[in-house]
Amino acid sequence: MTIPAPPPTAQPSTGRTYPARFISRGRLAARSFYWLGWLAFSRRSVVNSGVEREIYVLGIGALRLVAASSLLVGLIAIFQVAAQLAPYGAEPISPRVVTWFAARELGPVVVALLVVARSSAAIAGELASMNATGEIDALRAMGLDPVKYLVAPKLLAVIVVLPALTIIADALILGGVWIGSTVFLGYSTDRFASGIREAFLTRDLGVGIGKSIVFAFIIAIIAADEGLSAERRSSAIGEAATRAVVFSLIVVLGADTFVNAIFYFIPGLI
Amino acid sequence: MQYSTSYLDSSDRAAVLRVENLTGPMQGAVIHDVSLAVPSGATHLVMGPIHSGKSMLLRHIVGLEQPLSGRIYLEGARVDDAIDSDTQLRRLRARLGVVFEGSALISRISAIENVELPLLEHSDCSAAEARETARELLAEVGMSEVADWSADDLVRSARRRVAIARALALRPAVLLLDEPTQGLDGHAAHEIDDLLGELQQKHGFGVLVFSHEVRHAFGMASDIYVMADGVIVARGDRTALGESDNELVRQLLHRRGTTA
Numbered sequence: 001m002t003i004p005a006p007p008p009t010a011q012p013s014t015g016r017t018y019p020a021r022f023i024s025r026g027r028l029a030a031r032s033f034y035w036l037g038w039l040a041f042s043r044r045s046v047v048n049s050g051v052e053r054e055i056y057v058l059g060i061g062a063l064r065l066v067a068a069s070s071l072l073v074g075l076i077a078i079f080q081v082a083a084q085l086a087p088y089g090a091e092p093i094s095p096r097v098v099t100w101f102a103a104r105e106l107g108p109v110v111v112a113l114l115v116v117a118r119s120s121a122a123i124a125g126e127l128a129s130m131n132a133t134g135e136i137d138a139l140r141a142m143g144l145d146p147v148k149y150l151v152a153p154k155l156l157a158v159i160v161v162l163p164a165l166t167i168i169a170d171a172l173i174l175g176g177v178w179i180g181s182t183v184f185l186g187y188s189t190d191r192f193a194s195g196i197r198e199a200f201l202t203r204d205l206g207v208g209i210g211k212s213i214v215f216a217f218i219i220a221i222i223a224a225d226e227g228l229s230a231e232r233r234s235s236a237i238g239e240a241a242t243r244a245v246v247f248s249l250i251v252v253l254g255a256d257t258f259v260n261a262i263f264y265f266i267p268g269l270i
Numbered sequence: 271m272q273y274s275t276s277y278l279d280s281s282d283r284a285a286v287l288r289v290e291n292l293t294g295p296m297q298g299a300v301i302h303d304v305s306l307a308v309p310s311g312a313t314h315l316v317m318g319p320i321h322s323g324k325s326m327l328l329r330h331i332v333g334l335e336q337p338l339s340g341r342i343y344l345e346g347a348r349v350d351d352a353i354d355s356d357t358q359l360r361r362l363r364a365r366l367g368v369v370f371e372g373s374a375l376i377s378r379i380s381a382i383e384n385v386e387l388p389l390l391e392h393s394d395c396s397a398a399e400a401r402e403t404a405r406e407l408l409a410e411v412g413m414s415e416v417a418d419w420s421a422d423d424l425v426r427s428a429r430r431r432v433a434i435a436r437a438l439a440l441r442p443a444v445l446l447l448d449e450p451t452q453g454l455d456g457h458a459a460h461e462i463d464d465l466l467g468e469l470q471q472k473h474g475f476g477v478l479v480f481s482h483e484v485r486h487a488f489g490m491a492s493d494i495y496v497m498a499d500g501v502i503v504a505r506g507d508r509t510a511l512g513e514s515d516n517e518l519v520r521q522l523l524h525r526r527g528t529t530a
Binding site: 053133140141143 | 376
Protein backbone atom coordinates (compact mmCIF):
# COMPACT_ATOMS: atom_id res chain seq x y z
CA MET A 1 0.00 0.00 0.00
CA THR A 2 1.29 3.48 -0.78
CA ILE A 3 0.57 6.69 1.00
CA PRO A 4 -2.60 8.03 -0.61
CA ALA A 5 -2.43 11.26 -2.57
CA PRO A 6 -4.31 14.21 -1.07
CA PRO A 7 -7.77 14.82 -2.51
CA PRO A 8 -8.12 17.52 -5.17
CA THR A 9 -8.46 21.10 -4.02
CA ALA A 10 -12.01 21.99 -3.08
CA GLN A 11 -13.93 23.53 -5.93
CA PRO A 12 -14.98 27.16 -5.51
CA SER A 13 -18.44 27.49 -4.08
CA THR A 14 -21.24 28.18 -6.49
CA GLY A 15 -22.70 30.27 -3.68
CA ARG A 16 -25.92 30.15 -1.74
CA THR A 17 -29.18 31.24 -3.28
CA TYR A 18 -30.66 34.52 -2.08
CA PRO A 19 -33.56 32.81 -0.25
CA ALA A 20 -31.00 30.53 1.45
CA ARG A 21 -28.98 33.57 2.54
CA PHE A 22 -32.13 35.28 3.78
CA ILE A 23 -33.20 32.26 5.82
CA SER A 24 -29.71 31.74 7.21
CA ARG A 25 -29.46 35.39 8.30
CA GLY A 26 -32.92 35.27 9.83
CA ARG A 27 -31.96 32.24 11.90
CA LEU A 28 -28.67 33.80 12.92
CA ALA A 29 -30.45 37.03 13.89
CA ALA A 30 -32.98 35.12 16.00
CA ARG A 31 -30.24 33.15 17.75
CA SER A 32 -28.19 36.30 18.29
CA PHE A 33 -31.17 38.12 19.81
CA TYR A 34 -31.69 35.20 22.16
CA TRP A 35 -28.08 35.42 23.35
CA LEU A 36 -28.27 39.22 23.51
CA GLY A 37 -31.03 38.76 26.04
CA TRP A 38 -28.83 36.33 27.93
CA LEU A 39 -25.96 38.82 27.83
CA ALA A 40 -28.17 41.53 29.28
CA PHE A 41 -29.16 39.47 32.32
CA SER A 42 -26.28 37.09 32.91
CA ARG A 43 -23.87 37.87 35.70
CA ARG A 44 -21.28 35.57 34.22
CA SER A 45 -18.44 37.71 33.10
CA VAL A 46 -16.70 35.92 30.24
CA VAL A 47 -18.87 37.03 27.35
CA ASN A 48 -19.31 40.49 28.81
CA SER A 49 -15.58 41.09 28.81
CA GLY A 50 -15.57 39.88 25.19
CA VAL A 51 -18.09 42.63 24.44
CA GLU A 52 -15.83 45.25 26.01
CA ARG A 53 -12.94 44.19 23.80
CA GLU A 54 -15.13 44.15 20.70
CA ILE A 55 -16.28 47.68 21.53
CA TYR A 56 -12.68 48.73 21.81
CA VAL A 57 -11.68 47.13 18.52
CA LEU A 58 -14.77 48.13 16.52
CA GLY A 59 -15.39 51.52 18.13
CA ILE A 60 -12.23 53.10 19.48
CA GLY A 61 -10.30 51.67 16.56
CA ALA A 62 -12.64 53.38 14.11
CA LEU A 63 -12.55 56.79 15.81
CA ARG A 64 -9.73 58.27 13.74
CA LEU A 65 -11.29 57.16 10.45
CA VAL A 66 -14.74 58.42 11.43
CA ALA A 67 -13.39 61.72 12.77
CA ALA A 68 -11.30 62.55 9.71
CA SER A 69 -13.98 61.42 7.25
CA SER A 70 -16.80 63.29 9.01
CA LEU A 71 -14.89 66.55 9.11
CA LEU A 72 -14.11 66.26 5.40
CA VAL A 73 -17.69 65.29 4.55
CA GLY A 74 -18.87 68.42 6.40
CA LEU A 75 -16.53 70.57 4.34
CA ILE A 76 -17.50 68.91 1.05
CA ALA A 77 -21.20 69.21 1.87
CA ILE A 78 -21.10 72.92 2.69
CA PHE A 79 -19.16 73.69 -0.53
CA GLN A 80 -21.56 71.65 -2.67
CA VAL A 81 -24.76 72.97 -1.09
CA ALA A 82 -23.55 76.58 -1.12
CA ALA A 83 -22.62 76.27 -4.81
CA GLN A 84 -26.03 74.79 -5.69
CA LEU A 85 -28.00 77.39 -3.72
CA ALA A 86 -25.97 80.43 -4.82
CA PRO A 87 -27.79 80.93 -8.18
CA TYR A 88 -31.09 81.22 -6.27
CA GLY A 89 -29.68 83.64 -3.71
CA ALA A 90 -30.20 81.03 -1.01
CA GLU A 91 -26.54 80.52 -0.20
CA PRO A 92 -26.93 81.87 3.38
CA ILE A 93 -29.18 78.95 4.34
CA SER A 94 -26.65 76.34 3.26
CA PRO A 95 -25.29 75.66 6.82
CA ARG A 96 -28.86 75.09 7.92
CA VAL A 97 -29.56 72.66 5.04
CA VAL A 98 -26.38 70.69 5.67
CA THR A 99 -27.05 70.56 9.41
CA TRP A 100 -30.51 69.11 8.88
CA PHE A 101 -29.17 66.63 6.36
CA ALA A 102 -26.23 65.72 8.63
CA ALA A 103 -28.31 64.56 11.58
CA ARG A 104 -30.82 62.61 9.53
CA GLU A 105 -28.72 61.23 6.73
CA LEU A 106 -25.03 62.07 6.45
CA GLY A 107 -24.01 61.08 9.97
CA PRO A 108 -25.61 57.62 10.17
CA VAL A 109 -24.93 56.69 6.55
CA VAL A 110 -21.32 57.88 6.50
CA VAL A 111 -20.59 56.04 9.75
CA ALA A 112 -22.37 52.90 8.55
CA LEU A 113 -20.41 52.86 5.30
CA LEU A 114 -17.12 53.44 7.12
CA VAL A 115 -17.86 50.67 9.61
CA VAL A 116 -18.84 48.36 6.76
CA ALA A 117 -15.57 49.10 5.01
CA ARG A 118 -13.48 48.74 8.15
CA SER A 119 -15.20 46.17 10.34
CA SER A 120 -17.59 44.13 8.23
CA ALA A 121 -14.74 42.54 6.32
CA ALA A 122 -12.83 42.04 9.57
CA ILE A 123 -15.75 40.28 11.30
CA ALA A 124 -16.49 38.04 8.30
CA GLY A 125 -12.79 37.33 7.77
CA GLU A 126 -12.21 36.44 11.42
CA LEU A 127 -15.17 34.05 11.57
CA ALA A 128 -14.36 32.55 8.15
CA SER A 129 -10.78 32.00 9.26
CA MET A 130 -12.00 30.27 12.44
CA ASN A 131 -14.29 28.16 10.28
CA ALA A 132 -11.49 27.23 7.90
CA THR A 133 -9.18 26.18 10.72
CA GLY A 134 -11.89 24.18 12.49
CA GLU A 135 -12.10 26.52 15.48
CA ILE A 136 -15.85 27.00 15.14
CA ASP A 137 -16.30 23.23 15.19
CA ALA A 138 -13.99 23.08 18.17
CA LEU A 139 -16.33 25.37 20.11
CA ARG A 140 -19.32 23.25 19.11
CA ALA A 141 -17.45 20.13 20.17
CA MET A 142 -16.98 21.65 23.62
CA GLY A 143 -20.69 22.42 23.80
CA LEU A 144 -20.03 26.15 23.37
CA ASP A 145 -22.41 27.91 20.98
CA PRO A 146 -20.36 30.00 18.51
CA VAL A 147 -23.26 32.43 18.17
CA LYS A 148 -23.22 33.09 21.90
CA TYR A 149 -19.47 33.45 22.24
CA LEU A 150 -18.51 34.96 18.90
CA VAL A 151 -21.51 36.59 17.21
CA ALA A 152 -23.56 38.03 20.09
CA PRO A 153 -20.62 40.02 21.55
CA LYS A 154 -19.86 41.48 18.12
CA LEU A 155 -23.52 42.30 17.51
CA LEU A 156 -23.86 44.01 20.88
CA ALA A 157 -20.61 45.90 20.34
CA VAL A 158 -21.72 47.17 16.90
CA ILE A 159 -25.11 48.19 18.33
CA VAL A 160 -23.35 50.24 21.01
CA VAL A 161 -20.62 51.58 18.75
CA LEU A 162 -22.57 52.68 15.70
CA PRO A 163 -24.92 55.17 17.42
CA ALA A 164 -22.01 56.52 19.47
CA LEU A 165 -19.91 57.02 16.36
CA THR A 166 -22.94 58.58 14.63
CA ILE A 167 -23.22 61.23 17.35
CA ILE A 168 -19.49 61.94 17.06
CA ALA A 169 -19.78 62.05 13.26
CA ASP A 170 -22.73 64.47 13.45
CA ALA A 171 -20.67 66.79 15.63
CA LEU A 172 -17.64 66.62 13.37
CA ILE A 173 -19.69 67.11 10.19
CA LEU A 174 -21.01 70.28 11.83
CA GLY A 175 -17.39 71.13 12.63
CA GLY A 176 -16.57 70.78 8.95
CA VAL A 177 -19.56 72.89 8.03
CA TRP A 178 -18.45 75.56 10.52
CA ILE A 179 -14.91 75.61 9.12
CA GLY A 180 -16.21 75.74 5.54
CA SER A 181 -18.78 78.43 6.16
CA THR A 182 -16.57 80.71 8.31
CA VAL A 183 -13.10 80.26 6.79
CA PHE A 184 -13.96 79.77 3.13
CA LEU A 185 -17.46 81.20 2.58
CA GLY A 186 -16.98 84.17 4.88
CA TYR A 187 -20.02 83.68 7.15
CA SER A 188 -19.79 84.69 10.77
CA THR A 189 -19.83 82.12 13.53
CA ASP A 190 -23.01 83.78 14.85
CA ARG A 191 -24.83 83.14 11.58
CA PHE A 192 -23.60 79.56 11.56
CA ALA A 193 -24.73 79.09 15.16
CA SER A 194 -28.18 80.53 14.53
CA GLY A 195 -28.57 78.27 11.48
CA ILE A 196 -27.66 75.27 13.60
CA ARG A 197 -30.11 76.28 16.35
CA GLU A 198 -32.94 76.52 13.82
CA ALA A 199 -32.12 73.35 11.94
CA PHE A 200 -30.77 70.92 14.50
CA LEU A 201 -33.72 69.23 16.14
CA THR A 202 -33.48 66.50 18.72
CA ARG A 203 -36.00 64.59 16.60
CA ASP A 204 -33.62 64.58 13.65
CA LEU A 205 -30.84 63.33 15.87
CA GLY A 206 -33.20 60.60 17.12
CA VAL A 207 -34.05 59.56 13.57
CA GLY A 208 -30.33 59.37 12.73
CA ILE A 209 -29.54 57.28 15.81
CA GLY A 210 -32.53 55.02 15.12
CA LYS A 211 -31.19 54.43 11.63
CA SER A 212 -27.72 53.68 12.97
CA ILE A 213 -29.13 50.95 15.24
CA VAL A 214 -30.87 49.35 12.24
CA PHE A 215 -27.63 49.59 10.26
CA ALA A 216 -25.72 48.00 13.14
CA PHE A 217 -27.98 44.92 13.06
CA ILE A 218 -27.59 44.66 9.29
CA ILE A 219 -23.81 44.99 9.34
CA ALA A 220 -23.19 42.55 12.19
CA ILE A 221 -25.62 39.86 11.05
CA ILE A 222 -24.54 39.88 7.40
CA ALA A 223 -20.84 39.84 8.28
CA ALA A 224 -21.28 37.07 10.85
CA ASP A 225 -23.44 34.99 8.52
CA GLU A 226 -20.95 35.27 5.67
CA GLY A 227 -18.10 34.35 8.02
CA LEU A 228 -19.84 31.38 9.63
CA SER A 229 -21.07 29.96 6.32
CA ALA A 230 -17.70 30.25 4.56
CA GLU A 231 -16.19 27.12 3.13
CA ARG A 232 -13.18 25.48 4.74
CA ARG A 233 -10.44 26.71 2.44
CA SER A 234 -8.11 29.64 2.83
CA SER A 235 -9.35 31.57 -0.23
CA ALA A 236 -12.87 31.42 1.21
CA ILE A 237 -11.78 33.87 3.94
CA GLY A 238 -11.23 36.70 1.47
CA GLU A 239 -14.37 35.77 -0.44
CA ALA A 240 -16.45 35.89 2.73
CA ALA A 241 -15.00 39.30 3.62
CA THR A 242 -15.78 40.66 0.15
CA ARG A 243 -19.33 39.28 0.19
CA ALA A 244 -19.89 40.75 3.65
CA VAL A 245 -18.87 44.22 2.46
CA VAL A 246 -20.89 44.03 -0.78
CA PHE A 247 -24.08 42.71 0.83
CA SER A 248 -23.79 45.04 3.83
CA LEU A 249 -23.40 48.11 1.59
CA ILE A 250 -26.38 47.17 -0.55
CA VAL A 251 -28.63 46.28 2.38
CA VAL A 252 -27.63 49.35 4.43
CA LEU A 253 -28.37 51.68 1.50
CA GLY A 254 -31.55 49.73 0.71
CA ALA A 255 -32.73 50.03 4.31
CA ASP A 256 -31.92 53.75 4.29
CA THR A 257 -33.90 54.23 1.09
CA PHE A 258 -36.82 52.37 2.61
CA VAL A 259 -36.78 54.51 5.76
CA ASN A 260 -36.55 57.71 3.69
CA ALA A 261 -39.43 56.58 1.49
CA ILE A 262 -41.57 56.00 4.59
CA PHE A 263 -40.78 59.49 5.86
CA TYR A 264 -41.51 60.99 2.46
CA PHE A 265 -44.73 59.18 1.63
CA ILE A 266 -46.38 59.16 5.03
CA PRO A 267 -47.60 62.69 5.69
CA GLY A 268 -46.62 64.22 9.01
CA LEU A 269 -43.79 61.80 9.69
CA ILE A 270 -41.05 64.02 8.34
CA MET B 271 -0.25 -8.82 12.16
CA GLN B 272 -3.81 -8.99 10.92
CA TYR B 273 -5.22 -6.45 8.52
CA SER B 274 -8.83 -6.71 9.49
CA THR B 275 -10.99 -3.63 10.00
CA SER B 276 -11.87 -4.78 13.48
CA TYR B 277 -9.12 -4.44 16.04
CA LEU B 278 -11.05 -4.77 19.28
CA ASP B 279 -10.57 -7.64 21.67
CA SER B 280 -12.37 -8.65 24.85
CA SER B 281 -10.16 -6.44 27.05
CA ASP B 282 -11.35 -3.38 25.13
CA ARG B 283 -14.91 -3.87 26.40
CA ALA B 284 -14.03 -2.04 29.60
CA ALA B 285 -12.47 0.90 27.74
CA VAL B 286 -13.71 4.35 28.68
CA LEU B 287 -13.99 5.28 24.98
CA ARG B 288 -14.94 2.63 22.45
CA VAL B 289 -15.64 3.01 18.75
CA GLU B 290 -17.19 -0.01 17.06
CA ASN B 291 -17.37 -0.52 13.30
CA LEU B 292 -17.88 3.16 12.62
CA THR B 293 -18.70 4.24 9.07
CA GLY B 294 -19.56 7.83 8.31
CA PRO B 295 -20.48 10.58 7.96
CA MET B 296 -24.09 10.17 6.95
CA GLN B 297 -23.84 12.45 3.89
CA GLY B 298 -20.99 10.47 2.33
CA ALA B 299 -18.75 7.98 4.10
CA VAL B 300 -15.14 9.03 4.52
CA ILE B 301 -14.21 6.52 7.24
CA HIS B 302 -15.15 2.87 7.01
CA ASP B 303 -15.65 0.23 9.68
CA VAL B 304 -13.33 1.90 12.17
CA SER B 305 -12.97 0.32 15.61
CA LEU B 306 -10.79 1.41 18.48
CA ALA B 307 -10.78 1.58 22.26
CA VAL B 308 -9.09 3.79 24.83
CA PRO B 309 -8.90 2.45 28.40
CA SER B 310 -8.81 4.84 31.32
CA GLY B 311 -5.29 6.05 32.01
CA ALA B 312 -3.89 4.80 28.69
CA THR B 313 -2.55 6.80 25.76
CA HIS B 314 -3.43 5.64 22.29
CA LEU B 315 -2.43 7.16 18.98
CA VAL B 316 -4.30 7.31 15.68
CA MET B 317 -1.56 7.87 13.14
CA GLY B 318 -1.82 8.32 9.43
CA PRO B 319 -1.06 10.61 6.54
CA ILE B 320 -2.95 13.85 6.01
CA HIS B 321 -6.46 13.18 4.61
CA SER B 322 -6.46 9.64 5.96
CA GLY B 323 -9.69 10.25 7.91
CA LYS B 324 -8.24 11.02 11.36
CA SER B 325 -10.02 14.36 11.74
CA MET B 326 -13.29 12.86 10.51
CA LEU B 327 -12.98 10.15 13.15
CA LEU B 328 -12.42 12.83 15.80
CA ARG B 329 -15.47 14.76 14.55
CA HIS B 330 -17.58 11.62 14.97
CA ILE B 331 -16.30 10.97 18.48
CA VAL B 332 -17.18 14.49 19.64
CA GLY B 333 -20.61 14.29 18.02
CA LEU B 334 -20.05 16.77 15.20
CA GLU B 335 -20.91 14.18 12.55
CA GLN B 336 -23.73 11.67 12.31
CA PRO B 337 -22.37 8.21 11.46
CA LEU B 338 -23.86 6.02 8.77
CA SER B 339 -23.40 2.94 10.92
CA GLY B 340 -21.47 1.80 13.95
CA ARG B 341 -21.42 2.83 17.59
CA ILE B 342 -19.40 5.18 19.80
CA TYR B 343 -19.44 4.54 23.55
CA LEU B 344 -18.18 6.99 26.13
CA GLU B 345 -18.25 5.54 29.64
CA GLY B 346 -20.88 3.12 28.39
CA ALA B 347 -23.20 5.81 26.94
CA ARG B 348 -23.82 6.00 23.20
CA VAL B 349 -22.45 9.23 21.68
CA ASP B 350 -23.83 8.45 18.21
CA ASP B 351 -27.34 8.08 19.67
CA ALA B 352 -27.08 11.42 21.47
CA ILE B 353 -26.53 13.53 18.36
CA ASP B 354 -30.21 14.42 18.07
CA SER B 355 -30.47 15.41 21.72
CA ASP B 356 -28.74 18.66 22.66
CA THR B 357 -28.97 17.91 26.39
CA GLN B 358 -27.51 14.41 26.12
CA LEU B 359 -24.79 15.54 23.76
CA ARG B 360 -23.81 18.40 26.07
CA ARG B 361 -23.61 15.98 29.00
CA LEU B 362 -21.41 13.58 27.05
CA ARG B 363 -19.22 16.33 25.60
CA ALA B 364 -18.55 17.52 29.13
CA ARG B 365 -16.83 14.16 29.71
CA LEU B 366 -14.57 14.68 26.67
CA GLY B 367 -11.69 17.12 26.75
CA VAL B 368 -10.74 18.22 23.26
CA VAL B 369 -7.64 20.07 22.13
CA PHE B 370 -8.08 20.90 18.49
CA GLU B 371 -5.36 21.67 16.02
CA GLY B 372 -4.72 25.42 16.31
CA SER B 373 -5.96 25.38 19.94
CA ALA B 374 -9.29 27.07 19.12
CA LEU B 375 -9.10 29.66 21.90
CA ILE B 376 -11.52 32.58 21.73
CA SER B 377 -9.24 35.40 20.77
CA ARG B 378 -11.03 38.41 22.27
CA ILE B 379 -10.99 37.09 25.82
CA SER B 380 -8.12 36.32 28.17
CA ALA B 381 -6.43 32.98 28.73
CA ILE B 382 -8.10 32.51 32.11
CA GLU B 383 -11.52 33.39 30.69
CA ASN B 384 -11.01 30.76 27.99
CA VAL B 385 -10.34 28.17 30.68
CA GLU B 386 -13.39 29.29 32.66
CA LEU B 387 -15.73 28.83 29.71
CA PRO B 388 -16.50 25.10 30.05
CA LEU B 389 -17.01 25.52 33.79
CA LEU B 390 -19.47 28.37 33.36
CA GLU B 391 -21.21 26.59 30.49
CA HIS B 392 -21.44 23.04 31.82
CA SER B 393 -21.30 23.24 35.62
CA ASP B 394 -23.20 24.97 38.37
CA CYS B 395 -20.15 26.55 39.95
CA SER B 396 -20.15 30.25 40.72
CA ALA B 397 -18.09 32.74 38.73
CA ALA B 398 -15.63 32.98 41.64
CA GLU B 399 -15.25 29.19 41.86
CA ALA B 400 -14.77 28.97 38.09
CA ARG B 401 -12.07 31.65 38.26
CA GLU B 402 -10.29 29.80 41.07
CA THR B 403 -10.40 26.45 39.25
CA ALA B 404 -9.20 28.09 36.03
CA ARG B 405 -6.30 29.65 37.93
CA GLU B 406 -5.31 26.25 39.36
CA LEU B 407 -5.49 24.64 35.90
CA LEU B 408 -3.34 27.35 34.36
CA ALA B 409 -0.81 26.80 37.13
CA GLU B 410 -0.81 23.08 36.34
CA VAL B 411 0.10 23.75 32.70
CA GLY B 412 2.64 26.42 33.68
CA MET B 413 0.65 29.34 32.33
CA SER B 414 -0.13 31.32 35.50
CA GLU B 415 1.87 34.31 34.33
CA VAL B 416 -0.17 34.79 31.17
CA ALA B 417 -3.56 34.21 32.80
CA ASP B 418 -4.75 37.72 32.04
CA TRP B 419 -3.23 38.00 28.59
CA SER B 420 -5.54 38.07 25.63
CA ALA B 421 -5.53 34.71 23.85
CA ASP B 422 -4.52 36.63 20.74
CA ASP B 423 -1.24 37.65 22.35
CA LEU B 424 -0.10 34.15 23.29
CA VAL B 425 2.57 32.30 21.32
CA ARG B 426 1.61 28.97 19.76
CA SER B 427 3.00 26.74 22.52
CA ALA B 428 1.30 28.86 25.20
CA ARG B 429 -2.00 28.68 23.29
CA ARG B 430 -1.65 24.90 23.20
CA ARG B 431 -1.06 24.76 26.96
CA VAL B 432 -4.04 27.00 27.67
CA ALA B 433 -6.15 24.81 25.37
CA ILE B 434 -5.06 21.75 27.38
CA ALA B 435 -6.01 23.53 30.62
CA ARG B 436 -9.44 24.36 29.12
CA ALA B 437 -9.91 20.76 27.98
CA LEU B 438 -9.22 19.56 31.53
CA ALA B 439 -11.56 22.03 33.20
CA LEU B 440 -14.41 19.55 33.60
CA ARG B 441 -12.17 16.64 34.60
CA PRO B 442 -12.83 14.65 31.42
CA ALA B 443 -12.76 10.88 31.15
CA VAL B 444 -10.86 11.09 27.86
CA LEU B 445 -8.64 13.79 26.40
CA LEU B 446 -8.68 13.98 22.60
CA LEU B 447 -5.77 15.81 21.00
CA ASP B 448 -5.72 16.66 17.31
CA GLU B 449 -2.16 17.21 16.09
CA PRO B 450 -1.09 18.44 19.58
CA THR B 451 2.43 19.44 18.58
CA GLN B 452 1.75 20.61 15.05
CA GLY B 453 3.71 23.77 14.31
CA LEU B 454 5.83 23.58 17.47
CA ASP B 455 9.60 23.28 17.46
CA GLY B 456 11.15 20.09 18.82
CA HIS B 457 11.78 21.47 22.29
CA ALA B 458 8.27 22.89 22.72
CA ALA B 459 6.76 19.67 21.33
CA HIS B 460 8.64 17.53 23.85
CA GLU B 461 7.57 19.88 26.65
CA ILE B 462 3.94 19.38 25.62
CA ASP B 463 4.47 15.58 25.58
CA ASP B 464 5.99 15.70 29.06
CA LEU B 465 3.20 17.93 30.33
CA LEU B 466 0.54 15.56 28.99
CA GLY B 467 2.30 12.63 30.62
CA GLU B 468 2.38 14.41 33.99
CA LEU B 469 -1.24 15.49 33.76
CA GLN B 470 -2.37 12.01 32.77
CA GLN B 471 -0.51 10.47 35.66
CA LYS B 472 -2.08 12.96 38.05
CA HIS B 473 -5.67 12.84 36.75
CA GLY B 474 -5.85 9.36 35.20
CA PHE B 475 -7.79 10.24 32.07
CA GLY B 476 -7.47 8.30 28.83
CA VAL B 477 -5.69 10.04 25.97
CA LEU B 478 -6.33 9.62 22.27
CA VAL B 479 -3.91 11.50 20.02
CA PHE B 480 -4.64 12.08 16.34
CA SER B 481 -1.48 12.92 14.49
CA HIS B 482 0.47 12.52 11.30
CA GLU B 483 3.70 13.13 13.22
CA VAL B 484 5.44 9.79 13.49
CA ARG B 485 7.47 10.77 16.53
CA HIS B 486 4.36 10.31 18.71
CA ALA B 487 4.59 6.59 17.95
CA PHE B 488 7.96 6.54 19.69
CA GLY B 489 6.83 8.57 22.67
CA MET B 490 3.86 8.32 24.92
CA ALA B 491 1.51 6.02 22.98
CA SER B 492 1.09 2.48 24.25
CA ASP B 493 -1.13 1.46 21.39
CA ILE B 494 -1.05 2.77 17.84
CA TYR B 495 -3.75 2.63 15.20
CA VAL B 496 -2.54 3.30 11.67
CA MET B 497 -5.17 4.84 9.46
CA ALA B 498 -5.21 5.27 5.69
CA ASP B 499 -7.97 5.99 3.19
CA GLY B 500 -10.53 6.08 6.00
CA VAL B 501 -9.80 2.63 7.40
CA ILE B 502 -7.58 1.36 10.20
CA VAL B 503 -4.96 -0.76 8.49
CA ALA B 504 -2.94 -1.79 11.51
CA ARG B 505 -2.97 -1.75 15.29
CA GLY B 506 -0.24 -2.59 17.73
CA ASP B 507 2.47 -1.25 19.97
CA ARG B 508 5.56 0.28 18.38
CA THR B 509 7.44 -3.03 18.49
CA ALA B 510 4.68 -4.87 16.68
CA LEU B 511 4.29 -2.11 14.12
CA GLY B 512 8.06 -1.99 13.64
CA GLU B 513 7.92 -5.59 12.49
CA SER B 514 4.96 -4.97 10.20
CA ASP B 515 5.28 -5.89 6.55
CA ASN B 516 2.56 -3.41 5.64
CA GLU B 517 4.10 -0.97 3.19
CA LEU B 518 2.26 2.07 4.55
CA VAL B 519 3.23 1.26 8.13
CA ARG B 520 6.84 0.75 7.07
CA GLN B 521 6.83 4.03 5.14
CA LEU B 522 5.33 5.90 8.08
CA LEU B 523 7.69 4.48 10.70
CA HIS B 524 10.69 4.87 8.45
CA ARG B 525 10.21 8.61 8.66
CA ARG B 526 10.77 8.75 12.39
CA GLY B 527 11.43 12.25 13.62
CA THR B 528 9.73 13.84 10.65
CA THR B 529 6.15 14.00 9.56
CA ALA B 530 4.38 11.25 7.69
